[in-house]
Amino acid sequence: MTFHCQNYDINADACKKLRGECLPGRRGCVLEGRVALSEELEQKIKDLEARMQGAME
Numbered sequence: 001m002t003f004h005c006q007n008y009d010i011n012a013d014a015c016k017k018l019r020g021e022c023l024p025g026r027r028g029c030v031l032e033g034r035v036a037l038s039e040e041l042e043q044k045i046k047d048l049e050a051r052m053q054g055a056m057e
Contacts, residue, residue, distance in 0.1 A: 005030060023048060 007017040007030060015022045018029065025037045026045045037045075 021048065 005015075005022075005024070007015050008022055009016050013022065014020060015029070018026070023029070023041065023045050024031045025035055025041065026032065026048065
């Protein structure tokens with residue numbers, strides 16, 4: 001994956017803005033709606049949202 005984001009913490013391999021896993025294009029990401037996502041990345045985002053939804057219940 002090649003991109004640059006001011007919110008990416010390279011040492012922690014995490015998103016500083018969302019305080020979690022860096023998945024470009026996920027909800028809340030500064031790249032959301034600005035980049036074309038691969039099917040693999042779209043699936044990772046769906047899986048993350050499902051895990052987060054399950055944790056909230």
